[in-house]
Amino acid sequence: MTFRRFVINNVLRNKRLYAAYFLSSLFTVMIFFTFAMFAFHPAFGEGDVDGNALFGMGVAGGIIYLFSFFFVLYSMGSFLQSRKKEFGLLMMQGMSIRQIRFMVFLENMFIGVIATVIGIGIGTLFAKLILLIAENVLVIEESLYFYFPLWAIIITLLSFTLLFLVISFFVTFILRSKKLVELIKADQQPKKEPKASIFLTIIAVLLLAAGYVTALLAKGVTVVIVMIPVIVVVTIGTYFLFTQLSVFTINFLKRRKLLFWKKTNMILFSDLAFRMKDNARTFFMVAIISTVAFSAIGALFGFQTYLTGGMKEANPYTFTYVEDEDASDEASQDIETVNQELEERGIEAKQESVEMEYYNMGDGEEVLIASETMYNDFAKLLGKNPIHLEHNEIIGVKQNDAIMEGYVQDNFTDQPVQLKNDEQLTLKEIIDGTVLPEMYGYYVVSDATYQQLPEPSRTEKNTVWKAAGGQDEKLIQAGETLRDEIETFNFQANDYTIYTINKMFGPVLFIGLFIGIVFFASAGSFLYFRLFTDLDDDKSKFASIAKMGLTDKELKKVITRQTALLFFAPIVVALVHGAVALTALSHLFDYNLVKEASMVLGSFFIIQVIYFIIVRFVYIKQVKSSL
Numbered sequence: 001m002t003f004r005r006f007v008i009n010n011v012l013r014n015k016r017l018y019a020a021y022f023l024s025s026l027f028t029v030m031i032f033f034t035f036a037m038f039a040f041h042p043a044f045g046e047g048d049v050d051g052n053a054l055f056g057m058g059v060a061g062g063i064i065y066l067f068s069f070f071f072v073l074y075s076m077g078s079f080l081q082s083r084k085k086e087f088g089l090l091m092m093q094g095m096s097i098r099q100i101r102f103m104v105f106l107e108n109m110f111i112g113v114i115a116t117v118i119g120i121g122i123g124t125l126f127a128k129l130i131l132l133i134a135e136n137v138l139v140i141e142e143s144l145y146f147y148f149p150l151w152a153i154i155i156t157l158l159s160f161t162l163l164f165l166v167i168s169f170f171v172t173f174i175l176r177s178k179k180l181v182e183l184i185k186a187d188q189q190p191k192k193e194p195k196a197s198i199f200l201t202i203i204a205v206l207l208l209a210a211g212y213v214t215a216l217l218a219k220g221v222t223v224v225i226v227m228i229p230v231i232v233v234v235t236i237g238t239y240f241l242f243t244q245l246s247v248f249t250i251n252f253l254k255r256r257k258l259l260f261w262k263k264t265n266m267i268l269f270s271d272l273a274f275r276m277k278d279n280a281r282t283f284f285m286v287a288i289i290s291t292v293a294f295s296a297i298g299a300l301f302g303f304q305t306y307l308t309g310g311m312k313e314a315n316p317y318t319f320t321y322v323e324d325e326d327a328s329d330e331a332s333q334d335i336e337t338v339n340q341e342l343e344e345r346g347i348e349a350k351q352e353s354v355e356m357e358y359y360n361m362g363d364g365e366e367v368l369i370a371s372e373t374m375y376n377d378f379a380k381l382l383g384k385n386p387i388h389l390e391h392n393e394i395i396g397v398k399q400n401d402a403i404m405e406g407y408v409q410d411n412f413t414d415q416p417v418q419l420k421n422d423e424q425l426t427l428k429e430i431i432d433g434t435v436l437p438e439m440y441g442y443y444v445v446s447d448a449t450y451q452q453l454p455e456p457s458r459t460e461k462n463t464v465w466k467a468a469g470g471q472d473e474k475l476i477q478a479g480e481t482l483r484d485e486i487e488t489f490n491f492q493a494n495d496y497t498i499y500t501i502n503k504m505f506g507p508v509l510f511i512g513l514f515i516g517i518v519f520f521a522s523a524g525s526f527l528y529f530r531l532f533t534d535l536d537d538d539k540s541k542f543a544s545i546a547k548m549g550l551t552d553k554e555l556k557k558v559i560t561r562q563t564a565l566l567f568f569a570p571i572v573v574a575l576v577h578g579a580v581a582l583t584a585l586s587h588l589f590d591y592n593l594v595k596e597a598s599m600v601l602g603s604f605f606i607i608q609v610i611y612f613i614i615v616r617f618v619y620i621k622q623v624k625s626s627l
Helices: 003-012 015-039 042-046 051-081 084-092 097-125 127-138 150-174 180-184 198-217 222-254 265-278 280-314 328-344 372-382 407-412 472-485 494-533 535-547 552-589 594-624
Strands: 319-322 349-360 366-371 394-398 429-432 442-445 458-467 491-493
Touching: 003 097, 015 051, 015 097, 015 127, 015 150, 015 494, 051 150, 084 097, 097 127, 097 150, 198 222, 198 552, 222 265, 222 280, 222 552, 265 280, 265 552, 280 494, 280 552, 280 594, 319 328, 328 458, 328 472, 349 372, 366 372, 372 442, 372 458, 472 491, 472 494, 491 494, 494 552, 494 594, 535 552, 535 594, 552 594
Parallel strands: 366 442, 394 429
Antiparallel strands: 319 458, 319 491, 349 366, 349 458, 394 442
């Protein structure tokens, strides 16, 4: 048997040992190929996506490829760490360190090439489904039809062949020889009892608390100012959390005799401190990478919702037209154009017009004062509750401040309104509600009081249309047509504007989603490698304990708890980090992102639960096979 044949047989006959590394590499290739297939789609060469988006996709592809390099390198390092005993046995049979390096090089290239080919094959197989998802996320007018991704195949094949070649050379170069006895007894080396520094444990708590409190208390642009210091502090605190605080907590629980001696807790806690100490760096890496994934996708999704949701709240009308005082004939023609377009497309919409009068408050600021009837007519159009005012009663209406943060209320609070008879009205109440087509806050007075107002400084006529729901596609098309026909900034087509924002933002969200998936999948693979690195030790340990009377049910319970702690400790920390980061983002924009944060963090948590269930099943099966 030739040396190359020995290497191939070694891989094929040890499927479990090589499976994790192979699947991680395959997944990485598949993600990159999917992204390349999407980026090289012919539809993008026809101008449907602008050059900035294509440039962004190119940068994202580079990020994914660079991260793939370090991910595969880490996976390979963990893979080799679990094979020390095997290398020792081979050296006993006469294999030199040079031959071991050459064996590792050939194995890595063999697995890499196979993973690349299969990854491309699976990506091509699900190409149409992937393109369909991309089409909907990106808000693309034309269909992303299936095509044979020749360039994507070539780029992926060349890129990952080079990647695995470089990693193979790099790994064999750093693979150092150790004494034979150390390799043979790699899994029998005694471990010292893990100890934690009380000082560093306190530092971990203080750093995390300081970072969280600072991030949660910051408002507006202060969030940007404190962002870098908070990231640094929380990152250091996270490292000490896993290296010191976790070990301190476990040792503390072990000293609680009632807890430690209860049922199978002795088995769990006896080994847990060693696992936490051994896996601290992996947990730290997984927590930080997962936090980046959560925060990036949550921030992109939240920012898109902020733009579109804030616009809907600030202007709830389908179409809005503001007349120029010196162009009434042109305004009448434009309004007729809107009505004709609505009629031709069969769009049901209610129309309302109003002359809004603005008054100089004496400090250079103009404020709209509307009558009760004006407000109620527009409230009825939006299906909101009307208001009823007494004579000489005045209230303020605070408009949506998602975009004009802090400006609205300060604009009119405590400013008296002067009537013709010199009587002054003082603002008594401020209510929330976007009703009249006005960006800033305004006053509302009773109809009788409205007649007593002095001459306004200026008058502005607004016409709005509110369409019934379920006509989104028609409204977008009508808005696009009207924006071309009515060439003025005074006309707004809300649905079409939101559509263009989604279309522009879609590629950014899609790119962020891809990068986030790669990061999160990599984090999961890191945990998988660390778990299966300890598989042989667990087999030996549980085989010994089973002889002492450990039942099958208890075995499953102990393994489930250990595996759950391994999988969810860093993910829970990442979820908390992500929640704090997204809360700080909501403070930056003064816009509630609870819904978006819950969707993103909840989705990732559900994925992790599914991954945990699968890995737990496989791990228990492997351990039970040795009993």
